[in-house]
Amino acid sequence: MKRTVLAIAACCAAPVGAAENHSFNPDISLILQGRYLNARDIAERHISGFLPAGHDHGSERGFSLDHSELMLSANIDQAFRGQANFAIADGEVEVEEAWFQTLGLGHGLTVKGGRFLSGIGYSNEQHPHAWDFADQSLVYQALFGAHLIHDGVQLRWLAPTTAFVEFGVEAARGQFFPGSETGGNKNGAGSAATFVHIGNDWNESHSWRAGLSYLHAAPAARESHLEDASATEAHAAFSGDSNTWLVDFVWKWAPDGNMRERNFKFQAEYFQRKEQGELTCEDNSADGGVCNDTTGRYRSEQSGFYAQLVYQFMPRWRVGYRYDRLDSGTVDLGANVGLLEHEDYRPTRHSVMLDYAPSEFSRLRLQLARDESMHGVTDNQVIAQYAMSLGAHGAHKF
Template structure:
């Protein structure tokens, strides 16, 4: 015999109500008994419905069955086989460059690339003819649920340099992020961009003058960033570090060699426009920072500077893309301005017969400035054109008693650059660039570049 169910009871009730009662059973006793049976069926049916609704509510209120708990990371545990699986990318860069044959390229009035570095083929100086440029091997991955990490190795002509190697916090809360290790400073706008992300084949004169052969400032230290909870983008940052890179030097001390502060403000204007502006400050210390000059007689002499270098940078960028769609068309306007002051002591040494024969010590005080402005327009998918203008002002150069010994060039370095590039995909770019370079007094160098940039593997999105 089947157990009664609500569906069967409802069906029995419907049958009972649908058929007429026989006339012979229509007396009062039988009618009363039939009514009692129907009432009992109805009560049982309603009770079963109530029970089912109660059970359903209990099931909905009960917690879902627990899934298998994730294995918590074990601190300091060595990764087992297959445990290290980072994102890896390789950036290949190369070029052909046609330019004048100049022995020592420099920026007049500034302690520039070739004057303080040993690498005559740095980004600013370049090399003539065919060459491979700055290629990068990048590893990045989340370390655990609290940290992520990145390592970037620059490779050129048999040399490997650690450009960046840092860890960064995840989910610290309250808009705070801490980064430690070797990293590109957050000062300025273009400083955080690697060479493959530049809109032109070389860095601006401003960055070459400020930061030397690498045309960017990197540091070993700590960085703290805070994004404020405001309707517009508002970020503040502070950094302390070793300060070993130009304009500072490696002083081999327990103290801090450099510090930086910056603030960035940005937002959207409608659906087609976005912008960002920033103000930055860098303070670096130098000890026996080597460079060389010409004395008043045209002979080469060597100098060592010890003191402080302070720079202020104002930057801004404006982007336009119709309805926010930058895939087909966009315009990017970008510019930066800097003021740098250096104060300290200058030691001048030269060979016998030069103005600094025997060594001359003096005070040192300079105040210099410069800027660049550029526009890049993508007029159709895959194709862009760009225009950049650079101009520097050597400003005040007070060498104390060495004013009588050292030659100073009365020239404002400047340069005009045009470029066109084709990017058939997000992983490949071919670029043609022409520049009229007048960064050296008495020299006008018409330069032609052909450049390729190829990206292999996973590569994260670039910053705004």
């Protein structure tokens, strides 16, 4: 940081190095996120009519450490940038992200490799501390558990246009839902995705982004934990193709583009998923169940959406409302008809939140929700949540 006054006198065009961070250490960011949840005591939370998807960010009642996250990032050299993101819980560290990205390819091209949050949809790339609500939308819970994480490569190309037009393709192992570990164990890719995002400013105050994404996964022996027709616990394994379309739209407003005082955000995503293949319901007769290792055709066509509004009505304070609605659609259980039951149901949830952010590094939130994602259960929830960020805090995407 020392400045050489002489150098200025000698030649004013020489950099005098005022703004440079001379440390080569990566930027370190620690997220502390915890909450208090008041909800009904439900042993096996699930979304009715949907096969349970991957991991979820906890639904423990009472006080809990929701999500602690450690993030390290830096430019590696002139060619690459790297980032790692670890989710930390008792007795386990989960690698959420660990990737490198090119910096200098040019021509609008960027390649990312490693484990990363897929670029499909809108909120898939957002970390939990950047969510506008205390929990993830039902759409993402039903589709991916919380996020679609890829172990693979991503190529993005930004078109040389005055408006924002971005294309991306991804090839990945596909071991996470809707893929499966066994499906990923092969030469080639167990999952592939492609997306296009377009966006622009309407004028100084309004800006938007829209996207269309497609995900293909080829799970093999993908395990789901569910109840059979006699309401006994069962394990079902699906092998086949899982194809998902996602449409997303975001619109933001701030008077004169100055977000400081007031701003508004509308965000919505819609998906449609088709799965086709074979389903085996493992023999659970020992527990009194009706499954008997029958393998039969499985075909499903399901959809859902959420839409949310968030309004900052004065500096630091925001209110928001989110509506979730899924459609369990049509499911053909083939030879498993009678052993398993498809619940024809439209899960919904209303959520409202109020949050207060003393600075961009801390946020306190109160959220009320009426959750009817389980058939026959109305769960009125209260969530009080904090999200704090220590150390370097990378900029958030639009």
